[in-house]
Amino acid sequence: xxxxxxxxxxxxxxxxxxxxxxxxxxxxxxxxxxxxxxxxxxxxxxxxxxxxxxxxxxxxxxxxxxxxxxxxxxxxxxxxxxxxxxxxxxxxxxxxxxxxxxxxxxxxxxxxxxxxxxxxxxxxxxxxxxxxxxxxxxxxxxxxxxxxxxxxxxxxxxxxxxxxxxxxxxxxxxxxxxxxxxxxxxxxxxxxxxxxxxxxxxxxxxxxxxxxxxxxxxxxxxxxxxxxxxxxxxxxxxxxxxxxxxxxxxxxxxxxxxxxxxxxxxxxxxxxxxxxxxxxxxxxxxxxxxxxxxxxxxxxxxxxxxxxxxxxxxxxxxxxxxx
Amino acid sequence: xxxxxxxxxxxxxxxxxxxxxxxxxxxxxxxxxxxxxxxxxxxxxxxxxxxxxxxxxxxxxxxxxxxxxxxxxxxxxxxxxxxxxxxxxxxxxxxxxxxxxxxxxxxxxxxxxxxxxxxxxxxxxxxxxxxxxxxxxxxxxxxxxxxxxxxxxxxxxxxxxxxxxxxxxxxxxxxxxxxxxxxxxxxxxxxxxxxxxxxxxxxxxxxxxxxxxxxxxxxxxxxxxxxxxxxxxxxxxxxxxxxxxxxx
Numbered sequence: 001x002x003x004x005x006x007x008x009x010x011x012x013x014x015x016x017x018x019x020x021x022x023x024x025x026x027x028x029x030x031x032x033x034x035x036x037x038x039x040x041x042x043x044x045x046x047x048x049x050x051x052x053x054x055x056x057x058x059x060x061x062x063x064x065x066x067x068x069x070x071x072x073x074x075x076x077x078x079x080x081x082x083x084x085x086x087x088x089x090x091x092x093x094x095x096x097x098x099x100x101x102x103x104x105x106x107x108x109x110x111x112x113x114x115x116x117x118x119x120x121x122x123x124x125x126x127x128x129x130x131x132x133x134x135x136x137x138x139x140x141x142x143x144x145x146x147x148x149x150x151x152x153x154x155x156x157x158x159x160x161x162x163x164x165x166x167x168x169x170x171x172x173x174x175x176x177x178x179x180x181x182x183x184x185x186x187x188x189x190x191x192x193x194x195x196x197x198x199x200x201x202x203x204x205x206x207x208x209x210x211x212x213x214x215x216x217x218x219x220x221x222x223x224x225x226x227x228x229x230x231x232x233x234x235x236x237x238x239x240x241x242x243x244x245x246x247x248x249x250x251x252x253x254x255x256x257x258x259x260x261x262x263x264x265x266x267x268x269x270x271x272x273x274x275x276x277x278x279x280x281x282x283x284x285x286x287x288x289x290x291x292x293x294x295x296x297x298x299x300x301x302x303x304x305x306x307x308x309x310x311x312x313x314x315x316x317x318x319x320x321x322x323x
Numbered sequence: 324x325x326x327x328x329x330x331x332x333x334x335x336x337x338x339x340x341x342x343x344x345x346x347x348x349x350x351x352x353x354x355x356x357x358x359x360x361x362x363x364x365x366x367x368x369x370x371x372x373x374x375x376x377x378x379x380x381x382x383x384x385x386x387x388x389x390x391x392x393x394x395x396x397x398x399x400x401x402x403x404x405x406x407x408x409x410x411x412x413x414x415x416x417x418x419x420x421x422x423x424x425x426x427x428x429x430x431x432x433x434x435x436x437x438x439x440x441x442x443x444x445x446x447x448x449x450x451x452x453x454x455x456x457x458x459x460x461x462x463x464x465x466x467x468x469x470x471x472x473x474x475x476x477x478x479x480x481x482x483x484x485x486x487x488x489x490x491x492x493x494x495x496x497x498x499x500x501x502x503x504x505x506x507x508x509x510x511x512x513x514x515x516x517x518x519x520x521x522x523x524x525x526x527x528x529x530x531x532x533x534x535x536x537x538x539x540x541x542x543x544x545x546x547x548x549x550x551x552x553x554x555x556x557x558x559x560x561x562x563x564x565x566x567x568x569x570x571x
Contacts (some may be wrong), residue, residue: 052413077415088406092338104330105416133341153414 005030005065005157005188006051012059013046020046022212023060028205033179033189035203037196042209044192045085048161051190052082065156081155083147085162091135095126095145098134102152120148124178140171147178157188164198176201196300210304223299232275234261235288245284249275259287267293327417331424338398339432345394350436353387354443360506361447368507377451380444381533382505385525387440388469389500391433392476393493399425399480400489422477422563429473430466437465452538461535464548468528471552472496474559481566499525504533524551 006028013021021043028034036044049055051064053073061068067075089098099120103113121127124144129137134145143163150158160179164172179202183189193199199206200220208216208223216223236242236259245261246254252263265271272291279286339345360383361376370378402408402421411421441449453461476493483489502520503509509520520526527547534541 054409054412074415077413080413082409082413084406084409088408088410090334090407091405092341093334097337101330101334102414104333105327105411105414107326149410 003030004028006034006063006190008051008060008062010060011047011050011057011062013043013050013055013057020212021050024209024212024214026207028188028190030188031183031186032204033183033191033202035199035206036190036192036209037194037199037206038209039194043212044209045161047209048082048159048190048192052080052159053077079155080157080159081150081153082159083150083161083163085165089134089142089145089149091133093134094131095134095137096121096130098145098149099152102149106153108152116152120151124148140167140174143167143171143175144178155187157190158182160189160191162192162194164193164195172198208300208303215303216299224294226299226302230265230267230293232263232265232272233290233292234263234286235259236261237285237287241285244282245279248278248282248284265291267291325417325420327420328423328427331420332427335398335424335428339394339428342394349391349394349432350439352390353383353436353440356386357383357440357443357447370508374448374450376444376447376449377537378533379506380441380449381529381536382500382503383440383444384437384465384532385500385503385505385529387436388433388465388472389493389497391429391436392472392496393490394432395425395429395473395476396480396483396489396493397486399477400483400486403481404486418567422567425477426470426473429476430469433469433473434466451536453536454538457535457538457540460540461532464528464531464535464545467549467552467556471556471559474563475555476559478559478562478566481563499523500529504529524548524555527551
């Protein structure tokens with residue numbers, strides 16, 4: 001039995017005459033990772049700011065951890081932690097001092113505070129740099145410190161606003177591991193991202209936000225199922241081989257210029273084995289073999305009619321290359 | 324003061340000590356100005372009898388106050404423009420604590436600068452005639468002034484859109500003492516400036532402090548100084564709270 005820890009209905013926010021959020025509904029289950037996915041300017045940060053009491057909404061209602069966001073800000077604030085898009089660490093203080101500052105503001109007494117600080121430094125592998133000014137930290141370290149600062153208050157719900165934007169691939173993976181651990185500890189994560197693969201990797205549920213509206217919601221699998229497009233792509237050494245393959249696989253479409261054949265497929269092992277067996281039977285030599293499953297980028301394109309504009313989206317196709 | 328404000332104050336002290344430019348601008352710059360005006364140019368000024376150092380010290384105190392302010396505007400602005408303020412807000416840190424922390428740390432820093440300038444003045448032969456009570460009165464006026472301009476500076480920092488413009492916002496406060504009776508009496512200035520110097524707040528403040536230190540209290544100017552300070556404090560406080568509410 002699960003329960004909702006974040007619910008919102010009809011959230012609206014405008015800046016002057018520009019509508020940023022045009023009535024969005026949300027429902028986040030306790031102990032899950034919920035991802036709000038959308039390109040820059042979709043309204044992700046605004047949503048986080050509304051839910052975390054940093055901004056007042058123009059319309060709609062929202063409850064976080066059982067407290068009304070508009071009228072019970074104190075209750076909301078006591079239950080949440082926020083790590084924003086831009087690392088909010090104090091650059092003139094060291095890593096340890098930053099954490100200690102949080103402990104002091106949470107009114108943790110001397111020893112208890114120090115113990116929490118030490119534990120977090122260890123957990124986030126910041127012990128070595130603990131006494132260096134945080135301005136000398138790399139982007140990944142700063143983000144880790146930022147998140148560690150958020151955890152000092154032991155929040156039930158953590159809002160992560162684009163936690164990996166601007167990080168190198170290795171730091172991103174570290175951050176993903178940390179996020180998974182937090183959920184394993186029983187926290188609820190509200191994550192915004194513009195990276196499709198990040199939502200796919202982490203989220204239990206995804207809401208796709210576009211121009212202030214939620215255009216789709218569901219599990220990553222549900223979203224991917226909404227659109228067809230799974231196929232196997234075969235590349236051949238010459239036109240003769242391509243023609244031979246086309247005779248064997250009449251349901252496919254060919255691209256003669258690039259010597260490529262697109263065969264519709266559900267990507268399952270059974271159908272893939274059948275396909276390969278068939279090619280083998282007719283002695284057709286395949287240069288290159290790739291399975292393309294619809295990724296969230298395809299979902300985005302199908303749902304909104306425009307691409308996500310995410311330059312860093314990593315194609316989630318599985319490549320199996322034969323010699 | 325609330326616990327939160329004390330935590331913020333400690334944070335601001337660390338910032339000050341770790342930023343050599345702040346310490347230089349706030350403490351050494353006024354001393355350098357003092358050496359320039361008193362030791363280098365001093366003999367050229369005719370302030371109508373008495374040692375120039377005795378005339379100039381109250382003005383130098385005012386300069387020390389002004390120079391100490393820009394660091395506050397910059398640090399308030401960088402708190403607001405970098406993400407840290409949002410962190411404090413969602414942690415439910417008491418609203419005023421951030422601002423109180425800045426005001427108190429500014430007051431402490433500026434008071435240290437003023438004490439340093441007075442110390443150097445004594446080295447240059449400053450010989451005030453003030454009684455103990457008059458010293459206390461001068462200190463009271465100065466603390467009120469420091470309190471007032473600290474709030475004004477916090478408001479300037481909050482109003483600035485960027486850290487750079489926050490640094491520029493306090494320049495008028497640094498220039499004002501030069502257009503007051505700090506360095507030379509207002510009567511000796513050109514037309515236009517002379518009237519401005521007569522009626523601007525810093526002149527009243529300087530004349531009030533000068534009166535006390537020279538053992539000849541000037542009640543009119545002291546009342547004016549107190550009135551100006553209260554007005555600046557109220558304006559600064561109200562402006563700061565309004566800006567803080569809006570931005571955060």
